[in-house]
Amino acid sequence: MNAPDANTRFAPRHILGIEGLSPDQITSLLDAADGFVALNRRREKKGESLRGLTVINLFFETSTRTQTSFEMAAKRLGADVINMSVATSSIYKGESLIDTAMTLNAMRPDVLVVRHPHSGAVELLSQKVTCAVINCGDGSHEHPTQALLDALTIRRRKGTIAGLVVTICGDIAHSRVARSNIHLLTAMGARVRVVGPPTLIPAMIERMGVEVFHDMVAGLADADIVMMLRLQLERMHGTFVPSLRENFHFYGLDEDKLAAAKPDALIMHPGPINRGVEIDTSVADDIDRSVITEQVEMGVAVRMACLEAVTAHQEAASP
Amino acid sequence: MNGEAPRAFINARLVDPASGMDGRGAVLVADGVIQDVGPGLFADGVPERVEAVDCQGRVLAPGLIDMRVTLHETGETHKENLQTASQAAIAGGITTMAVVPGPKQGIETPAQVEYLIARGRETGLTDVRPYGGITKGTAGETLTEMGLLSEAGAVGFTDGNRALADADTLRRALTYITRFGVPLIQHPEEPSLAAEGQVNEGEISTRLGLKGIPAVAEVIMIERDVRLVELTGGRYHAAHVSTAAGIDAIRAAKGRGLKVTCDTAPPYFGLNETAIGEYRTFAKLSPPLRSEEDRLAVIEGLRDGTIDAVASDHLPQDPDSKRLPFAQAEPGAVGLETLLPLVLELHHGGVLTLDQALAKVTSAPAAILGLEAGRLAKGAPADLVLIDAEVPWVIREAGLVSKSKNTLFDGRPVQGRCLATVFRGRTVYSTGA
Numbered sequence: 022m023n024a025p026d027a028n029t030r031f032a033p034r035h036i037l038g039i040e041g042l043s044p045d046q047i048t049s050l051l052d053a054a055d056g057f058v059a060l061n062r063r064r065e066k067k068g069e070s071l072r073g074l075t076v077i078n079l080f081f082e083t084s085t086r087t088q089t090s091f092e093m094a095a096k097r098l099g100a101d102v103i104n105m106s107v108a109t110s111s112i113y114k115g116e117s118l119i120d121t122a123m124t125l126n127a128m129r130p131d132v133l134v135v136r137h138p139h140s141g142a143v144e145l146l147s148q149k150v151t152c153a154v155i156n157c158g159d160g161s162h163e164h165p166t167q168a169l170l171d172a173l174t175i176r177r178r179k180g181t182i183a184g185l186v187v188t189i190c191g192d193i194a195h196s197r198v199a200r201s202n203i204h205l206l207t208a209m210g211a212r213v214r215v216v217g218p219p220t221l222i223p224a225m226i227e228r229m230g231v232e233v234f235h236d237m238v239a240g241l242a243d244a245d246i247v248m249m250l251r252l253q254l255e256r257m258h259g260t261f262v263p264s265l266r267e268n269f270h271f272y273g274l275d276e277d278k279l280a281a282a283k284p285d286a287l288i289m290h291p292g293p294i295n296r297g298v299e300i301d302t303s304v305a306d307d308i309d310r311s312v313i314t315e316q317v318e319m320g321v322a323v324r325m326a327c328l329e330a331v332t333a334h335q336e337a338a339s340p
Numbered sequence: 341m342n343g344e345a346p347r348a349f350i351n352a353r354l355v356d357p358a359s360g361m362d363g364r365g366a367v368l369v370a371d372g373v374i375q376d377v378g379p380g381l382f383a384d385g386v387p388e389r390v391e392a393v394d395c396q397g398r399v400l401a402p403g404l405i406d407m408r409v410t411l412h413e414t415g416e417t418h419k420e421n422l423q424t425a426s427q428a429a430i431a432g433g434i435t436t437m438a439v440v441p442g443p444k445q446g447i448e449t450p451a452q453v454e455y456l457i458a459r460g461r462e463t464g465l466t467d468v469r470p471y472g473g474i475t476k477g478t479a480g481e482t483l484t485e486m487g488l489l490s491e492a493g494a495v496g497f498t499d500g501n502r503a504l505a506d507a508d509t510l511r512r513a514l515t516y517i518t519r520f521g522v523p524l525i526q527h528p529e530e531p532s533l534a535a536e537g538q539v540n541e542g543e544i545s546t547r548l549g550l551k552g553i554p555a556v557a558e559v560i561m562i563e564r565d566v567r568l569v570e571l572t573g574g575r576y577h578a579a580h581v582s583t584a585a586g587i588d589a590i591r592a593a594k595g596r597g598l599k600v601t602c603d604t605a606p607p608y609f610g611l612n613e614t615a616i617g618e619y620r621t622f623a624k625l626s627p628p629l630r631s632e633e634d635r636l637a638v639i640e641g642l643r644d645g646t647i648d649a650v651a652s653d654h655l656p657q658d659p660d661s662k663r664l665p666f667a668q669a670e671p672g673a674v675g676l677e678t679l680l681p682l683v684l685e686l687h688h689g690g691v692l693t694l695d696q697a698l699a700k701v702t703s704a705p706a707a708i709l710g711l712e713a714g715r716l717a718k719g720a721p722a723d724l725v726l727i728d729a730e731v732p733w734v735i736r737e738a739g740l741v742s743k744s745k746n747t748l749f750d751g752r753p754v755q756g757r758c759l760a761t762v763f764r765g766r767t768v769y770s771t772g773a
Contacts, residue, residue: 040547119663139665140549141619160667161549200549223546224554258536 032333035147035154038163039204047172047205053326054173054319061097061322070329072099074131079121080106081137086292086317087157087166091134094324100131118142119149126150131332135159140197153331155324161195161256167291168201170323172209174316175246178287183210188240188282189231190216190272191250191299194223195257198291199250203229216240217272220261221252237272241281249274249290249300265298275301279310287312345391346370347765349724350382352395356402357699358706358715367400369722372764377716395726401698402714403435403723403761405705406679407603407651408579410500410672411437413456415445420656420743422456425676426465428742430769432677433725433758434652436467436713438705440500441478448473448484450492457493465768467713467723469495474513474524478502483513490520495709498525498579501626501655501671503561505531510565514574523575523601523708526565528586529627533557538667540613540628548619550666553628559585566593569600577708578602580653582627584637591646601708602646603700605653606675606682607748609638615748621662621669622748625653642700643691649704652679656744674742678735678749680727684756687729694729724762731757 031049039047060066076095078088088104095102107121116124118137125133132153135143140160147154158164175182187206193199193215206213207230215226216234227233234240241247252261252268262268274288288304288311296302305311350366354377365379368390386392406429412420429437439456441447447456453470460468472489476482478499486497497517504510504526514524534553539545541552562578566589569576581587581602593600607615607625612635615623623629641647655672662669679701687697706714713721737750761769 117660117663118665137665139667142665144618145663145665159549160665163549197549200547224541224552225543226546228543229547 030330030333032330034331034334036165036327036331037144037147037154037156039165039168039201039208040163042208044208047169047209050169050323050326050330051173051176053329054169054322055177057322057325058319061318066097068098068325070098071095071332074100074332075129076100076102076132076134076328077125077130078102078104079125079133079135080104081135081142082158084136084158087136090317090320091157091324094321095132095328097321098325098328100328118146122146122149126152132328153334155327155331158197160197161200162197163201164197165201166320166324166327167198168205169327170316170319171202171248171289171291172205173319173323174289174312175287177319178312179245182206185211185245186214186243187211187246187248188214188216188244189248189250190237190240190274192221192252193217193226193250194221194261195253196250202248203231207231214240214244218262218268237278238281241278244282244286247274247279247282247286247288249288249294251293251295251299269298273297273299273301274304276303279304286310289313289316292317344765345389346375347391347393348382348386349393349395349400350386351397352400352726353397354379354716355399355695355698356716357695358402358703359717360695361716362695367716367724369762369765372722374716374718374720374722376718398759399694399727399729401725401727402702402716403725403763404433404680404701405436405438405709405711405714406434406654406676406701407438407649407705407709408605409437409439409652409654409676410442410656411439412442412445412656413459415442419658419661422459422468423463424741424743425654426460426463428674428676428740429466430761430763431741431758433680433727433761434466434676435723435725435761435763436469436711438495438709439468439470440498441471441473442500446473446477447471447494448476448489450485450488453489453492453494465763467721469493469709469711471496471498471525473497474499474504475509480504480506480509483509483516486513486516487520490522494522495711496523496525496577499527501527503527503529503531507564507568511568511572514568514572514576518572518574521575521710523577525577525579526561528558528561528565528578528581529553530557530560533560537628538624539616540630542613542631544613544616548616548666555583555585555630555634558583558627559589562586562589566598566600569593569598573599575599580605580608580627580651581641581647582608582630582638583634587637587641587646591641594646601648603649603651603705604638604642604647605651606679607653607673609635609642610682610685611635611748619666621664621666622673622746624666624669624671625673626671639686639691642686648700649708650679650683650700651705652676656742657746658744662746673746673748674740674744675747676742677740678747680725680758681735681754681756682749684729685754688755722762722765725758726760727756728759729756731755733757
């Protein structure tokens with residue numbers, strides 16, 4: 022079902038990041054996800070393509086929305102899903118990441134969906150297991166399914182990604198969402214800007230193909246898409262912004278600053294949103310422009326597409 | 341004294357950076373000491389009572405002196421111990437190891453210094469020369485018994501891979517050691533700028549989402565320290581310098597006639613930060629691998645003599661310490677067995693003459709640490725290395741003698757290797773070639 026031509030469909034062993042994916046591969050995932058959006062809006066949502074397969078959601082960092090989204094995606098494709106939350110402290114105390122991975126792998130799951138507080142940890146884990154691995158966030162490195170769901174939201178609203186001006190605002194330094202989005206959007210031909218206080222713009226980010234702004238109004242000028250990020254206080258050691266109100270004054274999205282963007286600019290946020298910290302309530306709830314809840318809907322479809330993509334390979338392998 | 345026959349190493353190309361000698365000649369050793377050396381020696385043949393060793397025209401140089409080795413002796417001995425490190429050292433032509441304290445094995449009592457020296461003697465493969473810690477527990481607060489440690493045989497003072505950050509403590513340490521004539525060795529990295537840092541700050545830290553350590557963390561520490569050297573007159577040595585700005589600061593200090601020296605290690609001239617690739621933890625070092633511009637500045641520093649010496653920075657780590665998410669992995673790489681061929685890269689690459697390249701690992705560290713070794717001279721310890729300076733080979737992790745195999749040069753083609761190592765007149769290592 023919903024299977025495009027099997028010969029052209031992108032079927033990677035793992036999905037660990039957006040960096041290195043070609044526009045065709047990204048488009049293949051987005052096309053597949055588009056099909057699942059329609060399915061998810063039907064009364065009968067149950068698919069068959071992962072029937073009999075086991076998906077383990079392995080979360081070394083707490084999450085509600087991403088874990089729920091993946092669980093729902095896997096169940097809608099007919100898979101059995103197990104959620105495992107591993108407190109980071111127990112990793113320090115005893116079992117290493119690799120031992121945890123190998124233990125779970127021995128139970129023969131088909132897909133491990135992994136989130137970890139350390140950059141690179143999911144890739145390390147993927148090297149030690151025989152099942153497919155989907156990265157759903159590793160430290161400040163990548164969060165590929167978030168970038169894909171953002172891209173799907175943009176593509177469905179704007180028809181295309183190429184040529185759009187996308188402004189990503191906020192805590193760029195600590196954000197895996199920003200990195201994955203930069204890789205994806207630049208690969209697809211968008212013009213990407215990042216806006217934030219100088220302390221939250223990481224070194225040499227221009228080399229990733231973005232323009233840097235510290236003045237939010239200048240960064241928003243004629244933007245088609247405004248992507249807001251929250252301050253990741255849990256990853257900050259020391260002061261990066263003096264106060265939340267000061268942050269809102271300069272980098273909070275409100276009607277005044279938004280006026281610089283195109284009139285039909287879309288407002289996006291990966292959530293959870295902090296009203297009054299990075300986004301004003303009136304803007305977040307603007308039903309004409311805010312697509313924040315639509316992003317959540319696209320999230321399930323994108324994750325269904327990713328789960329199918331990494332298991333298509335296994336189908337082909339087994340007789 | 342030891343009853344062994346005197347030995348003559350004849351038909352050698354003698355390269356002695358200390359004296360500038362480079363030419364055909366022979367060395368006579370007996371009782372662990374060089375009895376005679378020179379171009380004319382044994383021109384008329386070797387006397388009957390002397391055992392002759394034909395060097396077949398290969399390079400005979402002083403045994404290498406490695407200024408910075410972590411042994412893990414009495415600490416994490418599953419990673420390395422004095423025996424395994426000594427065997428790795430002699431396989432690399434190293435006959436003197438200066439041993440640094442680590443966070444898990446301090447060297448802060450005279451007994452610890454004496455123990456390491458005694459264990460070295462017992463092993464009988466290399467000369468083991470411990471440093472003393474500058475501060476207790478390398479915590480940067482209370483000075484160790486530097487005088488007693490010095491009398492016990494400490495060749496200098498260092499807190500290993502922890503910078504001594506407190507300016508007043510450093511000032512007093514530099515002042516105090518002026519009485520003992522030994523150097524203070526600093527890990528030049530401003531700790532608050534390096535806190536939680538994993539890699540060099542720049543494009544790679546941003547792409548990988550790892551906390552970066554800015555290059556200025558090095559020069560800030562060196563420039564401050566140089567002011568204290570000027571104030572105190574203490575001897576100061578900056579370990580493993582890795583940045584263009586840090587090297588410039590040393591160059592300027594030397595230009596002003598201050599007692600400042602420095603060294604670097606092969607990763608900082610042989611590799612840059614791109615070796616990290618996708619979170620390769622073997623390439624996690626302290627200081628971190630730097631940019632290509634910095635690497636070229638290290639080479640220039642070696643060429644113009646700003647960087648006096650090259651140390652291996654041997655820091656063994658077992659797989660469990662490296663097979664972790666990057667931020668949790670331990671820093672460090674083994675280096676004893678690869679020091680010589682990587683220093684010879686500087687020669688083959690046209691940066692240094694053979695004599696200058698060998699000086700970085702013989703006469704220069706000897707001068708900094710005040711050692712008798714590191715030269716081919718009458719009365720010096722009979723520590724020698726026989727080198728085929730031209731032979732091409734490939735560094736292989738599996739071929740390492742060291743207990744830990746965490747090299748970042750696996751698969752690297754190099755030119756030149758140690759054929760035999762002589763320690764106190766005895767051949768302790770030979771490839772048989």
